[in-house]
Amino acid sequence: MEQSGNIIFKAESMRKYFGVTHANDxxxxxxxxxxxxxxxxxxxxxxxxxxxxxAGISRKDFGMMYxxxxxxxxxxxxxxxNCKIGTVVQELGLIDGLPVGMNLxxxxxxxxxxxxxxxxxxxxxxxxxxxxxxxxxPGISARQSTESLSVENKKIVELVRxxxxxxxxxxxxxxxxxxxLNNRKKLIxxxxxxxxxxxxxLIVTHDIEEMVAITDxxxxxxxxxxxxxxxxxQTTTGEIKRLMVGRDINNVYYRESELSPxxxxxxxxxxxxCSDKFRNVSFDLHKGEIVGICGLSDSGIHExxxxxxxxxxxxxxxxxxxxxxxxxxxxKQAMDxxxxxxxxxxxxxxxxxxDSIKHNIALAAVEMTKxxxxxxxxxKAEKLSEDAISRFQIKTSGPDQTVSGLSGGNRQKVNxxxxxxxxxxxxxxxxxxxxxxxxxxxxxxRTMTVAKENGVSIILVSDELPEIIGMSDTVLVMKxxxxxxxxxxxxxxxxxxxxEVMI
Amino acid sequence: MKKNKWEYFQNLFPFIGLIVIVLxxxxxxxxxxxxxxxxxxxxxxxxxxxxxASGMVFVASQGSTDMSMGSLLALxxxxxxLASLKLGIPGFILxxxxxxxxxxxxxxxxxxxxxxxxxxxxxxxxxALRAVVSYITNGQAVFLDPDVIxxxxxxxxxxxxVVLLILMWYVFSYTKIGFFSRCIGExxxxxxxxxxxVKKYKIFAFxxxxxxxxxxxxxAVVKIGGVSPTIGNFFELxxxxxxxxxxxxxxxxxxxxxxxxxxxxxxLVFLQNGLTLCMVSAEISxxxxxxxxxxxxxxxxxxxxxxxxxxxxx
Numbered sequence: 001m002e003q004s005g006n007i008i009f010k011a012e013s014m015r016k017y018f019g020v021t022h023a024n025d026x027x028x029x030x031x032x033x034x035x036x037x038x039x040x041x042x043x044x045x046x047x048x049x050x051x052x053x054x055a056g057i058s059r060k061d062f063g064m065m066y067x068x069x070x071x072x073x074x075x076x077x078x079x080x081x082n083c084k085i086g087t088v089v090q091e092l093g094l095i096d097g098l099p100v101g102m103n104l105x106x107x108x109x110x111x112x113x114x115x116x117x118x119x120x121x122x123x124x125x126x127x128x129x130x131x132x133x134x135x136x137x138p139g140i141s142a143r144q145s146t147e148s149l150s151v152e153n154k155k156i157v158e159l160v161r162x163x164x165x166x167x168x169x170x171x172x173x174x175x176x177x178x179x180x181l182n183n184r185k186k187l188i189x190x191x192x193x194x195x196x197x198x199x200x201x202l203i204v205t206h207d208i209e210e211m212v213a214i215t216d217x218x219x220x221x222x223x224x225x226x227x228x229x230x231x232x233x234q235t236t237t238g239e240i241k242r243l244m245v246g247r248d249i250n251n252v253y254y255r256e257s258e259l260s261p262x263x264x265x266x267x268x269x270x271x272x273x274c275s276d277k278f279r280n281v282s283f284d285l286h287k288g289e290i291v292g293i294c295g296l297s298d299s300g301i302h303e304x305x306x307x308x309x310x311x312x313x314x315x316x317x318x319x320x321x322x323x324x325x326x327x328x329x330x331x332k333q334a335m336d337x338x339x340x341x342x343x344x345x346x347x348x349x350x351x352x353x354x355d356s357i358k359h360n361i362a363l364a365a366v367e368m369t370k371x372x373x374x375x376x377x378x379x380k381a382e383k384l385s386e387d388a389i390s391r392f393q394i395k396t397s398g399p400d401q402t403v404s405g406l407s408g409g410n411r412q413k414v415n416x417x418x419x420x421x422x423x424x425x426x427x428x429x430x431x432x433x434x435x436x437x438x439x440x441x442x443x444x445x446r447t448m449t450v451a452k453e454n455g456v457s458i459i460l461v462s463d464e465l466p467e468i469i470g471m472s473d474t475v476l477v478m479k480x481x482x483x484x485x486x487x488x489x490x491x492x493x494x495x496x497x498x499x500e501v502m503i
Numbered sequence: 504m505k506k507n508k509w510e511y512f513q514n515l516f517p518f519i520g521l522i523v524i525v526l527x528x529x530x531x532x533x534x535x536x537x538x539x540x541x542x543x544x545x546x547x548x549x550x551x552x553x554x555x556a557s558g559m560v561f562v563a564s565q566g567s568t569d570m571s572m573g574s575l576l577a578l579x580x581x582x583x584x585l586a587s588l589k590l591g592i593p594g595f596i597l598x599x600x601x602x603x604x605x606x607x608x609x610x611x612x613x614x615x616x617x618x619x620x621x622x623x624x625x626x627x628x629x630x631a632l633r634a635v636v637s638y639i640t641n642g643q644a645v646f647l648d649p650d651v652i653x654x655x656x657x658x659x660x661x662x663x664x665v666v667l668l669i670l671m672w673y674v675f676s677y678t679k680i681g682f683f684s685r686c687i688g689e690x691x692x693x694x695x696x697x698x699x700x701v702k703k704y705k706i707f708a709f710x711x712x713x714x715x716x717x718x719x720x721x722x723a724v725v726k727i728g729g730v731s732p733t734i735g736n737f738f739e740l741x742x743x744x745x746x747x748x749x750x751x752x753x754x755x756x757x758x759x760x761x762x763x764x765x766x767x768x769x770x771l772v773f774l775q776n777g778l779t780l781c782m783v784s785a786e787i788s789x790x791x792x793x794x795x796x797x798x799x800x801x802x803x804x805x806x807x808x809x810x811x812x813x814x815x816x817x
Contacts, residue, residue, distance in 0.1 A: 311696055331698035341696070349696040352689040355757040363686050363697050366679060374678040 006033035007069070008200040009054070009085075009169050014063035016049050023049040025224040027063070031169065033198045036191055038211040038232070040204070041221035042244055042465075047204050048090065050221070051173050054202075055087035056080035068168065078107045086162030087171040094146050094154055101128030101142035104161050131164045136186050152178055163190070170194060171202045176210060188214055206296065206503055208237045220244055241499060254470025255449050262473055263287030266322050267457045268339075268426050270308070273317035277303035278481040281317070283474075285426065290448065290458045292472030295502055297463050300481040302344050305430040305461040309341035310334055321426075340364070340419035344430040344461075350415045351403050357414055358385040358399040364418040388417035393443075409440035420447060427451065430461045445471060465495050477501050516802055517750045517766045520795075524770060528777030535780045543657065547726075548772045550664045551719045555742045556749075556764035557671035558715025561681065561708035563746055566688040566755035567621035569712045571610060571628035572719075572742060576735035577636045579603045579720030584730040585639070587651045595651055599724075600717040606632070607713015611706030621709075629739065637732045646729040655725045667718065671711075672761045680707050688755020744792070745771045748799050 009031045016024040024046045031037050041047045052058045054065065056074030065072045067083055074080040080087065094103045101124055105112065112124040128142035137156050146154065155178040162170060170191075176184055191201050191214065205211050211218060212232050220228045220243040228243045268285040278300035285291050295301045306312035308319060310328050319328040321337055328334050334341075343349035351360050362369055362381040369380040385399035392413045396406060403411055412432065419427060429448075433441045448458060448471060462468050468475055475493055477485040485501045487493050528536050535541060555572060562569040583599030590598075610628060614621045654660075675681035683704045686694045695701050723734045749767020752758040774795065778788040 306696075309696075309698075311698075330700065331695075332700050335698045341698070343696045348690075349692055352686060352693050352757070355686075355689050359682075359686070359689075359757060362682070363694070363699075366682065370679075376677050376679065376682055378677075 006198070007031070008033045008067070009072075009202075010066040011050075011054070012064045012066075014050065014053060014065070015061050016046075016053060016058070017061055022224045024053070024060075027221075027224070027226055029219060029226065031200045031202060033200055034195050035217060036195055036201045036203065036215045038203050038205070038215035038218040039221065040206075040208065040211060040218060040240060040244060045221040045244075046224040047221050048173060049224075051087070051089075051171055051202070051204065054080070054169075055085065055089065055171060057089070081108065081165055084165055084168040085171065086165055086167030086169070088155070088158045088162050088173060088175050090173045093158060096145075096147040098146055099125075099142065100132075100140060100144050100146055100149070100157055101125040103146050103157055104128045104131060104142070104164060106161075108165075131160055135160050135163050135190060152180060152183065155179060156183065159187070167194075167199065169200045169202065171204075173204045174206065176205050176207060208240050208503065212237055212240065241496065244499075254445055254467070255452075262289045263455065268459075269318075269320045269322055271318050271320075273304070273307060273319065274315045275303060275307055275313065276315070278307075278478070281483055283476060283483070283486070285457045285459060287457055288452055288455045289473045290452055290460055290471050292468035292475045293459065293461045293478060294463065294465060294468040294475060294498065295478035299478040299502075301461050301463070301478050302430055304478070305341075305344070305428055305459070308428050308459065309339065311341075335364075336367075338425035339428065340422065340424035340426070341428045342415055342419060342430060342432055344434065346408075346411055346415055346434070351411060353404045354402055356400045356402055357389070357394070357396060357406075358382060360403055360414055361385045361388055361399075361418040361421075365422050368422060384421065388414070388421050391421070392417040392447075409436040412436050412440060412444070416444060416447065420451065424456065426457050426459070428459045428461070431463070432460070433462075433464070433467060441467075465498060469493050469495065469498070479503075514750065516799075517748065517763060517770060520748070520799070521766055521770045521773065524773050524777065528773065528780065532777060532780040536777060541776065541780070545772055545776055546657070546661065548776065549768050550660060551722050551738075552741060552745050552768040552772060553668055553765055554664060554671075554722070555715055555719045555738065556746050556768060557668055557675070557761070558712040558718075559739075559742050560675060560746060560751065560759060560761065560764050561684050561711045562621070563743075563751055563753075564675075564681070564684045564688045564755045564759035565705060565708055566691075567614060567705070567708070568625060568743075569607075569610065569709065570622060570625040570739050571606070571632060572712065572716045573735040573738035573740075574629045574632035574636065575603060575606050575713060575716040576720040576723060576738055577732070578606070578632045578639075579717040580724035580734055581636050581639055581645075581720075581730045581732075583717075583721060584645060584647055584651075584724045587647060591648075592651055592654070596721060599721045600714060603713040603715070603717025603720065604710050605713070607716065608706055608710040610713070611709030614709065615702035615705040633732075640730055640732045642732055644729050644731040647724065652725060652728045654721075655728070660722065668765075671715075674711075675761050680704065680711070684708050685755070685757050685759055688752075688759065689757055741771065744796055748796060 007030055011027065011029050014024050014027040015022070027046070027050055039047050049058070053060045056077045056079050067085070072083060074083065077087070095106065105124060105128065109119060109124065112120045114120050125142045132138060132140050132142060137160060140149070140153055140157065146157065149157065155175055159175065176187065179187060194201055203211065203215060212235065215232045218230050218232055218235065218240060219226055220240060222244065230239070263286050265287045266284045267287050271282050273281040281304060283291065293301050293304065303312060307314050310331050320326065321328070324337050326337055347353050352363065358381050361384055362376070365384060366376065368384060369376050371377050382399055388394070389396060389399065394410050394413045394417070396410065403414065406414070416432060433444050436444070452458060460468065460471055473489045475487045475498065476483050477487070477498055479502060559569050559572060579599040579602045582602050583595045586598040587595035606628070610625055613619055613624045683694065683699050686699060687701055687704060691701060719738070720735070724730055727734065745767040746764055747753060747767070748770050749763035751763050774792060775788065778791060
């Protein structure tokens with residue numbers, strides 16, 4: 001006990017790969033007893049990956065973890081729980097159909113089993129109620145159905161679930177933003193209490209000021225690595241922000257022309273678009289313009305992209321094409337009017353993974369294969385696919401190959417090619433470079449630049465700031481469902497100024 | 504290369520099965536399989552099966568199920584038959600087909616707009632429509648006019664069936680309705696995000712399935728010369744068996760090819776016919792049919808797994 005000192009948790013050289021991306025690349029971290037540790041980084045910097053490995057949600061590829069000096073290899077979230085690591089993950093992890101008490105002890109109900117194997121629900125609910133009260137949330141009833149709780153209270157139930165095991169290490173991933181001010185205070189009290197008891201806490205939040213205020217020590221991650229560790233008392237929010245984004249912005253593969261002419265004509269006009277995920281979105285898209293829309297993942301940018309292609313319902317507002325005198329109502333109409341859409345989730349929204357390249361291209365470009373009597377000419381689909389494959393240098397054995405046999409980058413090329421070959425006027429691209437390597441990225445940026453020069457207007461939705469800055473003529477920054485700032489390229493953008501309004 | 508082998512096997516399996524079945528019964532039945540009369544009865548059995556499947560394949564390729572076809576067939580035949588007593592042959596055909604399209608589209612609307620699983624909707628229709636038929640006919644058989652019954656001639660039925668099958672083959676393989684149906688079966692979310700009006704094409708598919716229920720209803724009524732409340736019992740199961748034996752994937756998608764329903768129908772008919780010729784009792788015959796379906800399902804799952812594994816190992 002003595003020589004393991006008071007290091008509660010230690011990870012050494014953790015690595016995790018998703019295909020070619022290094023989600024975690026040689027990450028080592030040590031958390032001593034009685035410390036509140038903050039973990040911060042941009043989206044995709046690898047913090048959630050690290051946490052999911054610690055919490056037993058995903059398996060590490062390489063590396064070692066130690067808990068109180070002993071090797072720690074969680075098989076599952078339950079394994080982590082049994083080792084007294086309590087985690088509250090970003091996504092809601094409760095079963096709506098069960099009462100609160102059941103959710104509290106989900107997977108850990110053995111103590112409440114009678115000898116005959118039947119659950120002693122009375123004892124379970126009593127214990128659940130006791131836990132809720134103990135941690136300061138007596139307002140929630142253990143017998144209540146989880147479905148009837150507000151999002152905030154659901155988060156609290158998850159928090160109590162993590163606390164109920166008396167964790168040595170408590171991990172909180174983005175929990176504060178779901179809580180009201182009042183409950184945040186309670187949470188901070190709980191954290192301080194754990195600290196006094198010599199436990200360790202690991203907190204992830206986007207609220208930098210809050211993080212600096214409540215933590216003892218801050219670890220900054222970027223691109224899957226730990227880039228800096230700072231004592232909270234001796235740092236500032238400004239420094240943390242710089243550390244978060246402070247990569248060398250490599251401009252070479254973005255657009256070369258700094259300021260290129262944009263047409264006068266408005267090709268797409270969005271007015272007061274509202275839905276449950278965003279409010280009052282208005283902007284104009286001009287001929288040959290690239291409008292970049294950026295924000296945190298949950299700021300409504302992806303939902304906005306879906307609504308612009310009308311695959312997601314809106315509550316109000318209009319999307320019009322002034323040149324064609326039409327308002328967009330259905331995706332089919334949008335396609336007929338020259339709008340193309342590359343959704344965010346390539347494998348679940350864009351491509352039929354188990355079907356051929358040919359069919360995937362024909363799916364979006366069906367009108368180009370059509371002849372009299374609605375005849376879809378297979379020869380035309382074949383020709384179209386061959387053109388796309390050669391133009392986009394897609395590495396494949398031919399148009400009949402199934403998409404599942406392609407690499408991520410080549411899949412994305414298929415996805416993009418099938419719209420580009422149609423000479424659409426407007427392209428909505430949602431995270432077009434997600435999960436592809438640098439080479440394909442550069443290629444996609446070149447394609448976008450060429451399309452722009454040919455007068456195609458592009459809406460680029462992305463949570464990757466460098467690409468927004470590198471490609472856009474106008475940047476719209478979204479925060480909590482609203483456009484908070486509109487910046488033209490001429491005024492010059494920097495990551496710092498955008499992050500300032502984004503977070 | 505290894506992958507291709509399995510793909511070929513998956514696609515060839517129904518053909519091999521068909522050849523094996525034909526060979527086995529050619530030998531075991533003595534020469535009775537290839538007599539003129541027996542071939543005629545095979546054609547008579549295959550036609551409704553192919554036609555029914557040519558409609559249902561649209562629904563199946565979307566990954567949905569249409570259980571209502573047997574009862575809908577009976578309803579179409581009954582209403583058409585009753586109409587023919589007053590309106591003659593044109594009324595007969597028109598009423599049958601319209602009834603089919605109407606109830607098919609109704610199935611489609613419920614499935615598409617209320618997001619009810621198609622199995623439930625069409626199962627309910629299977630039961631309800633059968634009851635309607637019994638109510639209309641009052642449990643009795645109704646006989647048709649001789650000139651309507653005169654339609655039951657191979658010289659009319661065979662060309663009509665061939666023309667219809669070619670038409671359905673064209674619509675399924677070479678038009679948006681068929682292509683989008685396969686895309687929806689492949690991945691409904693992807694189809695929606697690619698701008699396909701998924702709801703519309705679901706309704707189309709069920710309407711086409713209903714239309715072919717109308718066509719097979721006409722065939723059935725003409726064949727027996729009257730309307731009876733039990734026509735088309737278990738027809739939907741026969742068609743599904745034929746489709747799955749032929750290699751249409753239960754989940755729909757790109758693997759749904761039109762030729763498969765033809766091979767499947769022939770396989771099923773040769774099997775049933777051959778077993779009858781060999782004097783196998785009805786119970787044993789059904790047992791054998793069931794077992795063969797199981798084997799087919801097993802083989803296709805096996806081949807599918809191998810394919811999947813090979814893809815993963817890449």
